[in-house]
Amino acid sequence: MDAEYYKHKILEMLDNNEFYCEIAENNDKKTIQKVKRLLKDHQTSSDITTKEADFLTDFDFRESVFYGLPKIHKSKTITNAIKMQNNAYITCIKPDDLKFRPIVGGPNAPTQRLSHLMDILLKPLCSEVKSYVRDDLDFLRYLPDKVNQDAKLVTMDVTNLYTNITTDLGINALKYWINKYPQNINSRFSREFILEASSLVLKNNTFSFNGKHYLQLKGTAMGTKMAPTYATLTLGYLEEKMYEKARRQFNHQTAQNIKNGWKRYLDDCFIIWNESDANLTVFLDIVNNLDPNINFTLDESAICIPFLDVLISKCGENITTDMYYKPTDTHQYLHFSSCHPGHTKRAIPYNLARRVCTIVSDNEKRNERLHELKASLIKQCYPVGIIDDGIKKALALNRENLINPPTGRKTIFKQVLKGGLKVT
Structure with a gap:
């Protein structure tokens, strides 16, 4: 990729004053002091042990860096170049329709360890979100073998989810889930600590690009540990409103179908729609009015539609699934002559x-x-x-x-154990 072109595209993003602002200097030392003050305030209430406080603050923190991942699968210019050139390596120097996913890479950012703790504490709440899908394997469990012949396959996508979640919305969502399911939160940690710590992580996302320092004003960083869990809970909070609006707008059966059939992985949503096109338009209007900053786009088909890595097809009443590969996927798997084990x-x-x-x-x-x-x-x-x-x-x-693998599989999460944070 042309370096000047890339720099220009990233600076275009950072020049958006709604989301980012330039700051005079690296604020990491000030941020770590905020973390220390928060932990000191809550050590007296037994939320945090001395060892945990040391782990969360006593490390060689470094400033995060900002970069953009090119969304090549959404660029028609690149897709057409792949078809025309028919090669594993294509020439497409400055595609005019290429967009980038903003990433704040900060594995040693001052808030990253605190963010990791928040992720551990909040993740158990995700299982209470009705629409929650963990991965494509989990999604397959929800798909029926047969559907109504007139049913449509519908997917929706949230536009720039991470950067469009305002902190007020996100914190209100966390309050909702913590208050509703307090048994899912480790009893050693107070509601106040979790909310204050989450707010600190969200409001102190600083980074550098091209020799300048920036602060993210809106949304959460795609790169901080708690981001996926936070986004899942925030949209789950909005979905609770969606179910209520659907109950008032549609008949009982339609509202129940929405509640039971709506599935989501982060910002990707799926539902089998058994109602009229007019009702689908009404439903799209409902989801697009849940929050002024959260917008959904819609795709529908009576034949087939992709969701995650799965291509769902409908033939009459029957549902089948197949592999889905993006048009830009060239299947360049790891070469056997590589130096991997x-x-x-x-x-x-x-x-x-x-x-x-x-x-x-x-x-x-x-x-x-x-x-x-x-x-x-x-x-x-x-x-x-x-x-x-x-x-x-x-x-x-x-x-x-x-x-449907056997139950009792070893969890992939680190667990917060009574008596201290287990660090590995």
Whole structure:
């Protein structure tokens, strides 16, 4: 990518005074002092132990940096270039319609450890959000095998979710969930501490770009630990209002269908719509009036529609699922000659094949996707024997068990234990 073009596009984002402002100097030392004062205030109430306070503040913090991830799959210029050039590497120097996802990279930012603690404390509340989908595997569990013949497949997407959540809205959302489900919060931590700490993280997102320092004025940083959980709870809070508005606007059955059928992964939403087009327009109007800063776009189809990595298709009453790849996906998997450990490379064919066997519901289509996968891996110099062995092992698995694995799996979260924060 042309460096000057990239810099120009990022500065365009940072020049938006609604979201960012330039500051005179690096504020990280002031921010860490704010964190220390917060922890000192709450040590007396046993929210924080001395060891925890030391862990949250005594480290080599560094200023965050701002960068943009190009949304190449949403650029028609790049998509057309891929089709025209038909190559793994394309020439498209300055696409005029390319947009960037703003990332604040700060693994050692002064608030990052506090943000991590907030993520641990707040994450258990996500299970109370009716629409919550953890990943595409979780989504597959909610899909029915059959639907009404006249039903439509509908997806909605929130425009720039992270940067459009105002702090007032987000904190009100956290208050709502904490007050409604206090049993989901570790009893050692007070409501006041969690809200104050979350507010501190949200209001002190500073970073640098091109030698200048900035403060984010609106939204949360895509890069801070608590951001996904915070966004999930905020939209879940708005969805509670949505269910109530739907109950008043539609009949009982329609309102229940919305409440039970609306599923969401962060800013991506899905529902099987059994009502009229007029009612769908009304519903879109409802969701777009939940908050003045949160806007939804809509896609619908009576045949097929993508959601996450899944292509959902409807044929009559039957629902089937297939792999979904963005138009810009060139299937450039890790090359077998790379310097990664041997066991990592040997596991790739199996894990990719297992994913195909999980998502693709039709056996004929599954075999077609596995054949395509084999071809892609051969291009990356994977030995045919390793590929075939991985596919064979994946095919031996029962799809029902893949979608519904045994309960009691080891949690991937770090846990806050009674008596102290477990740090690993």
